Amino acid sequence: MAKRRSEMDPAYCWDLTDIFASEDAWEQALKDAAAKVAAIPALAGTLGASAEALKAGLDAVYGAARAAELVYIYASLNSAGDNGDARAQQMEARAMRLYVAFTTSASFLNPEILSIDAEKLAGWMETPELKGYRHILEDICRARAHTLSPDEERLLAMLGDAAQTPGSAFGMFEDVDMRFPDLSDGRPLSHALYGVYRTDADREIRREAMEKYYEEFNRCINTLAALYAGSVKLDCYFARAHRHESAIAAGLFGGNVPVALYENLIERVRAALPVLARYLKLRGKLMGIEELQFYDIYVPLVEDVDADMPYDAAQKLVLEAVAPLGAEYQALIRRAFDERWIDVYENQGKTTGAFSCGVYGVHPYVLLNHANKYDDAFTLAHELGHAMHSWFSSQAQDYANNDYSIFVAEVASTVNEVLLTRCLLAKETDAKRRAYILNHLLEGFRTTVFRQTQFAEFEKRAHEMYEAGEALTADSLNALYRELNERYYPVVASTALTDTEWSHVPHFYNAFYVYQYATGFCSAVAIADAILHRGGAEAYLRFLSTGGSMYPIDELKIAGVDLTTPEPIERAMKVFAETLDEFEGLMK
Secondary structure, eight states, X not given: OOOOXXXXXXXXXXXXXXXXXXXXXXXXXXXXXXXXXXTGGGGTTOTTSOHHHHHHHHHHHHHHHHHHHHHHHHHHHHHHHOTTOHHHHHHHHHHHHHHHHHHHHGGGHHHHHHHSOHHHHHHHTTSGGGGGGHHHHHHHHHTGGGOOOHHHHHHHHHHHHHHTHHHHXXXXXXXXXXXXXXXXXXXXXXXXXXXXXXXXXXXXXXXXXXXXXXXXXXXXXXXXXXXXXXXXXXXXXXXXXXXXXXXXXXXXXXXXXXXXXXXXXXXXHHHTHHHHHHHHHHHHHHHTOSSEEGGGTTSOSSOOOSOOOOHHHHHHHHHHHTGGGOHHHHHHHHHHHHTTOEEOSOOTTOOSSOEEEOOTTSOOEEEOOOOSOHHHHHHHHHHHHHHHHHHHHHHHSOGGGOOOOGGGHHHHHHHHHHHHHHHHHHHOOOHHHHHHHHHHHHHHIIIIIIHHHHHHHHHHHHHHHHHTTOOOOHHHHHHHHHHHHHHHOTTEEOOTTGGXXXXXXXXXXXXXXXXXXXXXXXXXHHHHHHHHHSOOHHHHHHHHTOTTSSOHHHHHHHTTOOTTSSHHHHHHHHHHHHHHHHHHHHHO
């Protein structure tokens, strides 16, 4: 049984006093932030007076945002350390209420800026006073054709809470109300345990776990179809209300990502599906299975290597892996280890999994649940990639421009994972260990590029179906998902139950998000290759420093990746094929 939070060694717990020295200091910061938020409505109607007035207004809004964000992060991290701590829950709820108050108070900002004469605003944007806000203002102006009157925007903003209902209802259904039957041997089944059972060496356990898990979703499939259809309808409604051509165009607009990039990803990944089929056929051969089922594709092809991974060993390995990024990068990671930026081990009530959280003006924090497993080294590398991205961005940019786009969020984390993989392969001579590492990379491609692209295609097609007047029902969504399963996994048997997998995916309630996992992974593979073979570390560190000061596609170009062309996806697919070649040779 995991220890209580109070029993944990502080040396392996993050030190949140770097944000606020005490809860009393947090309470005072909450009051100060509330005062800044309360002052925002008085700015309405003043922004168009002059460039100086616009700057003063933006300074006040972003100052309030920074203050509200800091008190929320502190409360949220406290809660993540022990979600059963009632005091931490209360703090987080109070901080969230303040943040909602901020977003409501600042809703006038964009419409009022756009009410300023376009020529006058363009002139102001060239003045030194507004230099720090130039990209933000350019982005607001880009949305001119899609921004409504202040009253209309306010009405849409008021609908925002209700519009979360489909996703919230799905979350409550999946996380709270769902109950799964035990397996026939008495073992319990849950969301987390299903992920464990589908990797079990016993095929009967895998089959039973998948069938019982999927059957619970299938039992309510019509309700789940109605929830997802409601989410799609709302996406399309907001797209039409803001005068976008389609839901996907609206979904990509925020990052200034062309629909053609999304379509190029699907096209290039589809072109590589024969290589994926070859990998899956090899899986069936190695497992001695004539007809693969979907419950067969998560089983490790190489048994766990005999490798303990204590935290100190994982630290040394990550430091060695990131050496190509230079001494400064390594020194920052040492600081993360030495200055308690990381919460390392599991305790009762702690948030599961792992994440990184940037804190502007302080430093990033990382949550782990290190269990001394081989894969924990990859998790450490991954989260530190996020942390270093946050660090370099916050050091180089002011607050308004420091937050990088979701589009590039998985790039830095995956670059570190690929560097770790290459570091291990460069020195590993044992065939079994080498095969294990290669299989880890192959599974990264399968689950992050191929699977997420399949999800992306499902989202695109589902929204297009509704926009074309086709009803989104359990039958129509199941039929669409079966078509995609048969395209992406032609050597794996589809069944009526696997047709329903779409109903399990929470990301679908945040439309046109998952494709970024695939583009991020492919970009990271290309960047890591450049760092190791073409001296691309300097360009990559410049990319990490751009924060949100540019559009994400342009930021990636700094690191040598142009996603408006097929080349990065094709290069990544080539790496997948080459990795499969070596893995196949070793497994012979």
